[in-house]
Amino acid sequence: MRIAIWAVVILANGLMAAAQTGTASPSHAMPVVPQAVLERPIDLRANIGSSHDAIAGTTPQAQRFYDQGLTYLHNYVWIEAARSFNQALRLDPRQALAYVGLSAAYEQLNQRTAAHTALDRARGIGATGEHERLHLLIAERQRAAEDAPRNPALLGEYRKALDEALSRFPQDAELWLQRGVAESPDPGDRGQGSPTSAIPFYNRALAVMPDHFAAHHYLTHAYENGGRIQEALEQGAAYARLASAIPHARHMYGHDLRRLGRIREAIAEFAAADALERKYFAQEHVDPEDDWHYEHNLDLLGTSYQYAGQIRLATAMLEQAFNLPTANLVQAVNKREWPMLLRALDRNEAAATAARTLIGHPNLVVQGIGHIELAHSLLARAQTTEGAREANAAVTALRAAEAGNALATIPMQVLQGEYFLRSGQRDKGRAALTAAIKQARLAQGPDEWAQALFTLEAIAKAARQAGDWEFATTVAAQMLDHDPAYGGSHYAAGLAAEHRGDLKTANQEFSRARELWADADTDFPPLVDLQKKLPRRP
Numbered sequence: 001m002r003i004a005i006w007a008v009v010i011l012a013n014g015l016m017a018a019a020q021t022g023t024a025s026p027s028h029a030m031p032v033v034p035q036a037v038l039e040r041p042i043d044l045r046a047n048i049g050s051s052h053d054a055i056a057g058t059t060p061q062a063q064r065f066y067d068q069g070l071t072y073l074h075n076y077v078w079i080e081a082a083r084s085f086n087q088a089l090r091l092d093p094r095q096a097l098a099y100v101g102l103s104a105a106y107e108q109l110n111q112r113t114a115a116h117t118a119l120d121r122a123r124g125i126g127a128t129g130e131h132e133r134l135h136l137l138i139a140e141r142q143r144a145a146e147d148a149p150r151n152p153a154l155l156g157e158y159r160k161a162l163d164e165a166l167s168r169f170p171q172d173a174e175l176w177l178q179r180g181v182a183e184s185p186d187p188g189d190r191g192q193g194s195p196t197s198a199i200p201f202y203n204r205a206l207a208v209m210p211d212h213f214a215a216h217h218y219l220t221h222a223y224e225n226g227g228r229i230q231e232a233l234e235q236g237a238a239y240a241r242l243a244s245a246i247p248h249a250r251h252m253y254g255h256d257l258r259r260l261g262r263i264r265e266a267i268a269e270f271a272a273a274d275a276l277e278r279k280y281f282a283q284e285h286v287d288p289e290d291d292w293h294y295e296h297n298l299d300l301l302g303t304s305y306q307y308a309g310q311i312r313l314a315t316a317m318l319e320q321a322f323n324l325p326t327a328n329l330v331q332a333v334n335k336r337e338w339p340m341l342l343r344a345l346d347r348n349e350a351a352a353t354a355a356r357t358l359i360g361h362p363n364l365v366v367q368g369i370g371h372i373e374l375a376h377s378l379l380a381r382a383q384t385t386e387g388a389r390e391a392n393a394a395v396t397a398l399r400a401a402e403a404g405n406a407l408a409t410i411p412m413q414v415l416q417g418e419y420f421l422r423s424g425q426r427d428k429g430r431a432a433l434t435a436a437i438k439q440a441r442l443a444q445g446p447d448e449w450a451q452a453l454f455t456l457e458a459i460a461k462a463a464r465q466a467g468d469w470e471f472a473t474t475v476a477a478q479m480l481d482h483d484p485a486y487g488g489s490h491y492a493a494g495l496a497a498e499h500r501g502d503l504k505t506a507n508q509e510f511s512r513a514r515e516l517w518a519d520a521d522t523d524f525p526p527l528v529d530l531q532k533k534l535p536r537r538p
Contacts, residue, residue: 032327033079033109033290040284041090042083044068047245049075049213053174055097056129062092069101070174074214075246076190076293079286081105096125097132100139107146108190110327119143131172134165138178145187155187176205177214180222194222213242213249220252227444232256240269247273247280251297254304255446261485263308264519270301289325296447298324299334303450306341307486309520309527314341322354332366333407334447339373340454343380344461345525352377365404368397372411376458379422380465391415410440414455421466430471433459437478453483460492469499487516491526498533510534 044064051070055063065088072081082105088098099122106115119139127133141161145154162179169175180201184193194202199222205215216238223232233256243249254269277294280286288294302317322338335358342351355377358370371394378387394412398405413436420429437459440452456479463472473496479489494509510530520527 032111035114037286037290038079038082038105038109039086040083042068042080042087045080045245047243048072048077049243049246049249051174051212051214053097053135053172055095055132058088058092058095062088062095062098065091066095066098066101069098069105071214073101073104074177074191074217075243076108076248077246078105078108078292079290082109094125096122096127097135099125100136103139103143107188116143131169134161134168135174137161138165138175142182142187149187155182155185158182158187171208173205173209173212173215176201176208177212177218180205180218191218192221194218194225196222196226196228198222211238211242213239216242217249217252220256224255224446225444229256229259233260245276247276247297248293250276251293251300254300258300258304258307259446259449261483263304263485267301267304267308270297270304273297274301292326292328292331295321295324295326295328295331299331299337300446300450302341303337303454306344306454307450307488309487309517309524311341311345311521311524322357329363329365329404330407332361332363333369333404334451335366336369336373336411337451337454339377340458343373343376344454344458346380348377348380363404364397364401365407368394368401368405368408369411371397372408372415375415376418379418380462382422384419384423387419391419410436410455413439414459417459418462418466421462421468421471426468426471429466429468433463433471433475437475441478441482453479453486453488456482457488457492460496464495464499469496472496473500485516487513487520488526490516491530494533507534 042065045068049071050067051074052067053070055066058066065084069081069084069088072078072084082102085098085102085105088095089102092098099118103115103118103122106112106118122136122139127136138158138161141154141158145151145158148154159179159182162175162182166172166175166179180194180198181189181191183195183198183201186193199219202215202219202222205212216235219235220232220239223229223235236253236256240249240253250269250273254266254273257269258266274297277291277297281288281291298317298321302314302321305311305314305317318338318341322335326332339351339354339358342348342354352374355370355373358373359367361367361370371390375387375390375394378390394408394415398408398412413432417429417432417436420426420432437456440448440455443449443452456475460472460475460479463469463475472492476489476492476496479486479492483489490509490513494506494513497503497509498506510533514527514530514534517524517527
């Protein structure tokens with residue numbers, strides 16, 4: 001037994017080192033969309049935002065489709081961006097910058113060979129003026145940096161090319177937007193990783209083109225990443241207003257509504273994004289698994305229903321997301337949200353079945369996550385030996401993974417800590433879980449923030465089951481600090497207060513939990529428990 005756990009300790013330390021250096025490429029992997037889909041004719045669309053970057057000598061209609069391609073790039077709608085650029089090229093085959101845009105879309109669609117080919121076509125056509133020449137040079141510098149992501153000199157050259165272009169064309173909003181995106185240490189970033197140092201560049205884009213939807217979009221990410229959620233909410237509201245037909249715009253606004261405790265409004269935005277996605281699939285005959293955003297939105301919609309105690313809807317969304325094929329490693333790892341929900345509902349057999357599905361995934365990191373989830377299910381049923389065996393299997397899979405195993409750092413630490421708690425090694429368990437909690441709460445992304453909350457909730461539950469009520473009290477306090485608008489935070493605090501005999505505090509916390517779960521299913525287990533503990537409302 002100790003052999004298994006020492007293996008876990010060693011692996012957790014190794015994964016922490018991997019997390020610090022980072023491996024960006026696995027998280028960008030996408031399903032391969034059929035070329036025929038990317039080349040289908042497309043019409044001009046409304047309510048998607050508006051971009052414009054004038055190209056000398058092209059036809060007015062080709063310019064419109066080029067601008068639409070830029071707009072879709074800024075919205076992360078890669079398929080429609082590719083279709084728009086291909087449409088522009090049908091109208092004007094000499095439009096070099098359309099090939100540059102097409103290269104960017106193909107890169108995000110995990111078609112690197114096609115991305116390189118498109119950029120080569122742009123080079124072959126050449127530039128018709130200084131504006132086009134500088135944009136083409138910037139694309140070449142970015143490609144070089146992407147091809148060697150650990151070479152900071154190439155990233156510096158990419159940024160330098162942008163700075164020199166801006167000195168020549170200070171009224172080019174597209175250059176200001178790209179310069180902000182380039183503040184990320186990942187040269188392949190698309191704006192999601194924008195640090196706070198990107199904010200001045202996005203604001204310059206707004207000064208050039210007031211109310212530019214893309215500037216609002218990227219500012220939302222930058223403020224989120226800096227933990228400035230109120231400012232992110234304001235930018236997200238503007239983005240949703242200006243691009244109301246874009247699922248990601250509605251989804252982004254939902255991010256920050258949820259962070260600020262406005263769960264009903266957040267659910268409405270995620271549900272609106274889901275409806276837009278389904279309408280798009282039906283109209284454009286696109287498979288759901290080809291659109292990276294669909295599964296991502298299902299995850300946030302499902303966990304928002306879980307947050308509200310609406311378990312029937314949560315299970316429908318998360319099970320659907322779990323069953324969708326994906327080549328995106330981060331989304332594949334996030335499929336653990338389904339067995340985690342099942343464990344929270346004490347449906348450990350079903351959680352084990354879901355975990356075994358993950359174990360059958362071809363990616364070793366996902367296999368490791370599956371073994372971790374199966375171990376949790378076994379430990380919850382007091383099958384400690386079997387749980388330790390699954391922990392060892394997780395160690396083996398994650399050590400063998402070529403990249404991306406940093407995604408399992410926190411899940412592995414939590415498993416290690418739970419094992420120690422349940423096997424009577426209380427001090428070791430607390431130390432491991434405290435480290436995991438600290439690491440989980442550092443992340444500011446909308447997925448990570450919700451995952452941290454539900455991870456805290458699972459840790460508090462494991463501590464109570466292991467009889468460590470002192471630690472359960474500590475974790476409940478962390479939950480309240482992480483999100484005081486979540487009913488589960490108050491429920492955990494109430495259980496801890498009840499156990500130590502502080503019935504006044506317990507009743508206050510239970511009453512608050514019941515208020516926050518006002519929209520929960522009537523048979524939601526914690527709500528059923530609360531109804532027994534508290535007097536019925538008048």
